Amino acid sequence: MYEHLKIEERGAIAILTISAPKSLNALNSAILGELGDYLDNFDSNRFRCLVLTGDGEKSFVAGADISEMAALNAAQGEAFGRRGADVFRRLETLPCPVIAAVNGFALGGGCELAMACDIRICSDNAKFGQPEVGLGIIPGFSGTVRLARLIGQGMAKMLIYSGRAIKSDEALRIGLVQAVVPQAELMDRALELANQIAANAPLAVQAAKLCINVEYDMDAENAIAFESKAFGSCFATDDQKQGMRAFLEKGKCEFQGK
Ligand code: CO8
Numbered sequence: 001m002y003e004h005l006k007i008e009e010r011g012a013i014a015i016l017t018i019s020a021p022k023s024l025n026a027l028n029s030a031i032l033g034e035l036g037d038y039l040d041n042f043d044s045n046r047f048r049c050l051v052l053t054g055d056g057e058k059s060f061v062a063g064a065d066i067s068e069m070a071a072l073n074a075a076q077g078e079a080f081g082r083r084g085a086d087v088f089r090r091l092e093t094l095p096c097p098v099i100a101a102v103n104g105f106a107l108g109g110g111c112e113l114a115m116a117c118d119i120r121i122c123s124d125n126a127k128f129g130q131p132e133v134g135l136g137i138i139p140g141f142s143g144t145v146r147l148a149r150l151i152g153q154g155m156a157k158m159l160i161y162s163g164r165a166i167k168s169d170e171a172l173r174i175g176l177v178q179a180v181v182p183q184a185e186l187m188d189r190a191l192e193l194a195n196q197i198a199a200n201a202p203l204a205v206q207a208a209k210l211c212i213n214v215e216y217d218m219d220a221e222n223a224i225a226f227e228s229k230a231f232g233s234c235f236a237t238d239d240q241k242q243g244m245r246a247f248l249e250k251g252k253c254e255f256q257g258k
Contacts, residue, residue, distance in 0.1 A: 004031045005038055006055065012048040012198040013191060019055035024062035027084065027109045036087045044095035044206065045257060048198035051190050052091075052117055053101040054110075057183060060100070060126065063108030066135065081140035084109060088116035088141055093213065095206045097197055101190035102126045103183065107165065112141040115150060118209065120176065121190050122168050123183035128176055129165030149216070151176055201239035202257040207231075 001007075006017040016038065018025045027035075042050070054060035064084065072080060091098060091113075100106075100114040102122035111128050114120050122128075130139045130147065138144060139160060148156040151174045159166065168180040181189045197205060207230045215223035234240050238258040246253035 002034045002038065005034050007038070009047075010191070012046070013051060013194045014042070014047045014049075015051045015053070015187075015191075017053050017055050018061055021056055023065060023067075024059035024105060025054040025056070025110070026062045026065040027113070028065035028068045029080070029083070032084055032087050036090065039087065039090045039094060042094060042096075048096055048202045048205070048257075049194040050094065050096060050098045051101055051187075051194050052098055052113075053187070053190070054103055057103060057125075059105040059110070060102045060122075061107075061110030061113050062105045063110050063131070064141065069137075077137070077140070084112075084141035088113060092116045095209070096202070097205060097209055099190050099194055101186050102128075102177065103186055108132055108139065108143075109141045112139060112143040112146065115146040115176075116142070119178050119193070120171075121179045121181060121186065121193065122171065122177045123186045124168050124180055125183055126168045126171065126177075126180075127165045128168075128171045129163065130160045131163040131165065133161065134163040147176075199255075201234075201237070201243055201253075201255040203237050203239055204234050207234060 004018065004020050006019050008015040018031060020026060020028070020031060069077070069080065097119070098117040100117035100120045102114050102120055104123065104126055106114045106122070106126060106128045108131055111130055130143050132139050139147070144160065147160065155174050168177065171177045172180050179189065211227050211230050215226055218226060239255045243253045243255065
């Protein structure tokens with residue numbers, strides 16, 4: 001149904017693969033459109049985790065499509081940047097968690113896409129970077145926003161100003177990724193984590209995601225109040241009743257997401 005997206009469902013886990021092998025999965029308008037459509041129709045009641053990856057063993061996403069950007073004027077550049085940023089924001093605010101399984105190059109828009117996911121696991125051959133200033137532009141899919149938030153301003157400025165790409169071990173050291181695994185194990189390890197997430201109470205997982213995302217932009221007082229309210233709302237769910245009963249009876253709970 002999509003030209004550049006491959007979709008797989010494994011129980012409560014959805015796997016989305018960006019596939020444009022000729023350009024190392026670079027993001028053009030068509031792919032952004034498909035990604036936006038997929039996210040708009042994503043059923044967070046049915047799926048408990050989304051794993052996002054790139055096709056092949058070389059590249060996650062090698063950036064926005066340079067051939068499409070080359071002739072843009074300022075207004076068109078802004079519109080293209082806005083379009084990508086909107087799609088990435090939809091990914092970031094998807095109710096259920098998203099794991100980026102980064103299988104190779106995550107450059108420019110590819111690094112920005114990975115950063116819009118909740119958790120990043122990468123293969124040992126992965127490379128991250130924001131090379132945009134070497135093309136006469138800046139990261140335009142929210143990279144200046146998210147990179148600084150994820151790894152701190154100093155490190156973000158060093159990477160963005162220099163355009164330097166870093167290997168997986170350095171990405172782990174600076175906190176850009178949460179785990180590095182051998183390439184052959186990448187999907188298994190991502191799915192293992194996805195299954196751990198999926199075994200937990202889905203409404204509680206969603207509430208935790210919402211809290212962490214929303215509270216980041218709040219002052220401490222409002223953030224704490226927001227968390228208290230979300231915490232309280234968990235007690236209105238069957239999952240909380242059943243989860244706590246199962247614990248007290250030393251049983252296991254199959255959460256229903258109600
Ligand atoms: N866009 C378009 N085509 C690409 C891209 C890209 N980002 N990346 C790779 N390709 C194409 C190559 O042109 C090549 O095509 P062809 O076979 O027709 O010549 C094919 O993919 C294979 O690539 P290479 O032959 O270059 O493969 P290598 O293994 O030699 O190198 C690299 C791999 C290092 C990944 C190299 O391809 C590269 O440097 N790519 C560009 C990386 C980059 O600069 N990315 C950032 C792009 S800018 C961006 O993402 C901005 C996001 C914000 C946009 C805001 C809108 C205004």
